[in-house]
Amino acid sequence: xxxEVAPEPTVETVRRALAEVLDPELPVLSxxxxxxxxxxxxxxxxxxxxxxxxxxxxPALDVIRASIADRLAEFGLPVQVDTTFEVPWTSERIxxxxxxxxxxxxxxxxxxxxxxxxPFCASASVVMDSAFGPTQCRSLYYCRAxxxxxxxxxxx
Amino acid sequence: xxxxxxxxDRATPGHNGPNVDGVDELLRSMADDEFxxxxxxxxxxxxxxxxxxxxxxxxxxxxxxxxxxxLYGLLADVTGAxxxxxxxxxxxxxxxxxxxxxxxGRGDWxxxxxxxxxxxTSDAVRLGALTTASWPPLADLVGKLVREERYHLMHVGLxxxxxxxxSGEPRDRLLAALDTLGPDSGTVFTPLPGExxxxxxxxxxxxxxxxxxxxxxxxxxxxxxxxxxAPPPTRDPARGRTDHGVPFAWLHGExxxxxxxxxxxxx
Numbered sequence: 001x002x003x004e005v006a007p008e009p010t011v012e013t014v015r016r017a018l019a020e021v022l023d024p025e026l027p028v029l030s031x032x033x034x035x036x037x038x039x040x041x042x043x044x045x046x047x048x049x050x051x052x053x054x055x056x057x058x059p060a061l062d063v064i065r066a067s068i069a070d071r072l073a074e075f076g077l078p079v080q081v082d083t084t085f086e087v088p089w090t091s092e093r094i095x096x097x098x099x100x101x102x103x104x105x106x107x108x109x110x111x112x113x114x115x116x117x118x119p120f121c122a123s124a125s126v127v128m129d130s131a132f133g134p135t136q137c138r139s140l141y142y143c144r145a146x147x148x149x150x151x152x153x154x155x156x
Numbered sequence: 157x158x159x160x161x162x163x164x165d166r167a168t169p170g171h172n173g174p175n176v177d178g179v180d181e182l183l184r185s186m187a188d189d190e191f192x193x194x195x196x197x198x199x200x201x202x203x204x205x206x207x208x209x210x211x212x213x214x215x216x217x218x219x220x221x222x223x224x225x226x227l228y229g230l231l232a233d234v235t236g237a238x239x240x241x242x243x244x245x246x247x248x249x250x251x252x253x254x255x256x257x258x259x260x261g262r263g264d265w266x267x268x269x270x271x272x273x274x275x276x277t278s279d280a281v282r283l284g285a286l287t288t289a290s291w292p293p294l295a296d297l298v299g300k301l302v303r304e305e306r307y308h309l310m311h312v313g314l315x316x317x318x319x320x321x322x323s324g325e326p327r328d329r330l331l332a333a334l335d336t337l338g339p340d341s342g343t344v345f346t347p348l349p350g351e352x353x354x355x356x357x358x359x360x361x362x363x364x365x366x367x368x369x370x371x372x373x374x375x376x377x378x379x380x381x382x383x384x385x386a387p388p389p390t391r392d393p394a395r396g397r398t399d400h401g402v403p404f405a406w407l408h409g410e411x412x413x414x415x416x417x418x419x420x421x422x423x
Contacts, residue, residue, distance in 0.1 A: 057225060
């Protein structure tokens with residue numbers, strides 16, 4: 001029988017674990033790819049992760065906080081997840097891998113409204129239907145070339 | 157860093173904020189504004205004129221309520237109140253300090269657009285005077301709010317133009333709404349009693365009266381292109397954030413209803 005041994009809690013192993021925590025509204029992105037992990041501190045008393053809310057009133061924040069605490073429980077230390085606005089989250093914080101993952105599920109990665117292109121056919125002939133989509137962080141677009149409606153992450 | 161650190165070091169023991177008179181008034185007025193307009197907008201969820209607009213106004217409402225929550229959070233730090241919810245829900249109507257611009261009831265869609273336009277443009281000017289606030293938690297939050305409000309301005313600007321340039325019922329209703337809001341249009345800039353201290357401490361960059369002049373110049377320029385009448389001067393500047401009247405008493409009953417049904421419950 002093989003017993004899983006929890007890795008030694010270090011900033012690096014904790015970051016690796018965080019790379020497996022998915023955003024509940026965009027479950028193709030980890031919190032690391034989304035760029036919301038501001039800092040990770042580890043000492044023998046506990047683990048502290050500070051995250052940056054994407055939007056001030058993001059209702060997914062409590063879920064994200066709980067998912068992070070759950071995932072890090074294996075380290076056997078108290079986990080504290082705090083939020084800060086000290087550095088504003090901006091859409092540029094999404095990683096290249098994160099942008100590809102978004103495009104793969106038909107969500108245009110964030111760019112200024114005039115630079116958005118269709119995630120299906122790559123055409124730039126698109127129109128914004130509404131700045132406000134199904135979540136606070138998304139807008140609604142329509143592609144004139146392939147006639148598909150699609151969503152784009154808001155650039156903030 | 158040095159200047160802001162000094163402000164933080166003067167914090168009242170037990171309280172986590174700058175020891176500057178008027179910070180609580182400022183935060184309360186901003187949080188109440190965002191909370192009341194957010195709750196009013198949320199009344200359109202499910203009944204907006206277009207599905208797309210239903211989503212947009214609901215998302216806007218969610219943004220504003222989120223902004224209120226963050227501002228109430230800072231206010232709780234400053235005053236030692238239990239939490240944001242206590243501040244949002246556990247006060248009597250007379251204790252709210254939102255601008256009277258937001259006291260006219262939901263009204264029709266044109267009223268919502270007129271109110272949103274006057275509010276969002278005012279809020280943008282106010283936030284502009286707080287981005288360099290000497291208290292870092294406020295400056296950081298304001299920096300974030302400005303990024304989101306950009307989309308709000310874009311949305312309401314398009315609607316104002318759409319209603320203002322469509323003759324007949326759309327334009328008539330917009331004119332009626334602007335007329336009703338009339339002398340309450342500029343009440344976001346009601347001077348705060350603690351304003352001199354806020355200016356001295358470098359929290360607010362410029363007096364409300366100056367901000368109001370800037371705001372009026374911007375609004376008048378837009379209104380002139382749409383041939384809309386300029387907002388009249390504030391009727392009673394001393395009461396711009398008090399005496400909220402019957403429509404707010406009703407709204408207060410609505411937004412506190414669930415909370416009152418089981419005080420102290422954990423949801």
